[in-house]
Amino acid sequence: MYFASDNTGPIPQAVLDALVQANTGHAPAYGADPLTTEVTQSLRDLFEAPDAAVFLVPTGTAANSLALATLCPPYATTFCSPVAHIHLDECNAPEFFSGGAKLTLVPGNDRMTPDALRATIANEGTRGVHGPMRGPVSITQVTEAGNVYSLDALNALCSVAQEFGVPVHLDGARFANACVALGCTPAEMSWKVGIDVAVFGGTKNGLMGVEAVIFFDPDLARTFELRRKRGAHLFSKHRYLAAQMAGYLRNDLWRDLATTANARCAELVDSLSGIAGIENEPTANMVFASLPRTTHQRLMAAGAQYHLWSGNLDGTNPDDLLTARFVCDWSLQSEDIARFHALLRN
Structure with missing residues (x-):
C-alpha cells in the first residue's frame, strides 16, 4: 500500500532488459551511439515531428531548468502557476541555469486561466530596462495538485503566449499519465496545441532516470546542447540513458x-x-x-x-x-x- 510517490516504484523488466542488451561491447560516447539515434527517431515519430530536436537528460529538474534557460535570457522572466514544480520543488534551479531569470507567478490555482495569464504577462515588460522582459510560459501537465489541463485549456494558454510572442514550455514529468487521461496522442498534447518545447517524462512512470526534452522548432534549441554540457548533464555513457528510453518506447510501454x-x-x-x-x-x-x-x-x-x-x-x-x-x-x-x-x- 505504497502511495507516497511514483518516483519510488521499481523499474519494469522490459526496461531492465533493454539496459542489459545495451551493456555489450563498446559504443560511441556523448550521444553518438546507435541507441540514441534510434530513440531520437522514435520520439520524432511518436510526436509526429520529423524535424524536432531531441535531448536526453537524467532528471526532471535538469530537463525543466535547461529547457527554460534556453528559452529565457537572464533579464527575462518565466510565467508559471504558484504551485508549479519549477517554483516549489527545484531549489531555484531554473533561476540558476538561466543566470538569474526570475519566475513570475500567475495568480490562481494549479491550472492557470487565460485571463490571469494574459494580465500577468501584460504587466511585465512595461518598465524598460528597470523590469524583467517577457519570457516563456511554463505549464505543468499533470499539475502538482493532480489535475489535468484539457486540450482546449492548453490551446487557450498557448494562444495567450502567442499574443505576446513568447514560447511555451510543458513540464511533462507525468506526460504519459495526462495523455492516457485525455485519450490523446503526444502530438495532440504538445505542438498541436502550441507547445514549443515539451518534457516527455520517464522517471515517474517507471524508468531508472531519464527524461526527453523535445524542441519542436530546432532553431530554439541551438544552445541547449551547450547548456547541457556546461551544466554537467551530458552523460558520457549516453547509451544507458537511451536504452531506458528505447525500452520505454518499444511496444508503447x-x-x-x-x-x-x-x-x-x-x-x-x-x-x-x-x-x-x-x-x-x-x-x-x-x-x-x-x-x-x-x-x-x-x-x-x-x-x-x-x-x-x-x-x-x-x-x-x-x-x-x-x-x-x-x-x-x-x-x-x-x-x-x-x-x-x-x-x-x-
Missing part, C-alpha cells in the same frame, strides 16, 4: 505503464469516495483527499504509506480533517487497493 497507474488511482478514488473529501479531479494517477486524523493514524499504523499535505498526526483532536496526497505508480496491484479499501472501511 510508456502508455501501458501510465494506463495501469491511472487505473489503480481510479480504484483508489472509488475506495475513498463516500468516506474522504476528494479535493481534485483525479483523472490521472494522483488524488488529494481529506480524512479525520484518527483515520490517518489507523491507516499508517497498518502500513499504508503516503504524505500528509496539511496538519500532522500528533494533534489533539482526532476528528480534525487532514489532507493527504496519494500517488499511484505502475507497479501497484488491485490487491493493494483492496487491502487499503478494507482498512479504510474497517
Whole structure:
C-alpha cells in the first residue's frame, strides 16, 4: 500500500532488459551511439515531428531548468502557476541555469486561466530596462495538485503566449499519465496545441532516470546542447540513458505503464469516495483527499504509506480533517487497493 510517490516504484523488466542488451561491447560516447539515434527517431515519430530536436537528460529538474534557460535570457522572466514544480520543488534551479531569470507567478490555482495569464504577462515588460522582459510560459501537465489541463485549456494558454510572442514550455514529468487521461496522442498534447518545447517524462512512470526534452522548432534549441554540457548533464555513457528510453518506447510501454497507474488511482478514488473529501479531479494517477486524523493514524499504523499535505498526526483532536496526497505508480496491484479499501472501511 505504497502511495507516497511514483518516483519510488521499481523499474519494469522490459526496461531492465533493454539496459542489459545495451551493456555489450563498446559504443560511441556523448550521444553518438546507435541507441540514441534510434530513440531520437522514435520520439520524432511518436510526436509526429520529423524535424524536432531531441535531448536526453537524467532528471526532471535538469530537463525543466535547461529547457527554460534556453528559452529565457537572464533579464527575462518565466510565467508559471504558484504551485508549479519549477517554483516549489527545484531549489531555484531554473533561476540558476538561466543566470538569474526570475519566475513570475500567475495568480490562481494549479491550472492557470487565460485571463490571469494574459494580465500577468501584460504587466511585465512595461518598465524598460528597470523590469524583467517577457519570457516563456511554463505549464505543468499533470499539475502538482493532480489535475489535468484539457486540450482546449492548453490551446487557450498557448494562444495567450502567442499574443505576446513568447514560447511555451510543458513540464511533462507525468506526460504519459495526462495523455492516457485525455485519450490523446503526444502530438495532440504538445505542438498541436502550441507547445514549443515539451518534457516527455520517464522517471515517474517507471524508468531508472531519464527524461526527453523535445524542441519542436530546432532553431530554439541551438544552445541547449551547450547548456547541457556546461551544466554537467551530458552523460558520457549516453547509451544507458537511451536504452531506458528505447525500452520505454518499444511496444508503447510508456502508455501501458501510465494506463495501469491511472487505473489503480481510479480504484483508489472509488475506495475513498463516500468516506474522504476528494479535493481534485483525479483523472490521472494522483488524488488529494481529506480524512479525520484518527483515520490517518489507523491507516499508517497498518502500513499504508503516503504524505500528509496539511496538519500532522500528533494533534489533539482526532476528528480534525487532514489532507493527504496519494500517488499511484505502475507497479501497484488491485490487491493493494483492496487491502487499503478494507482498512479504510474497517
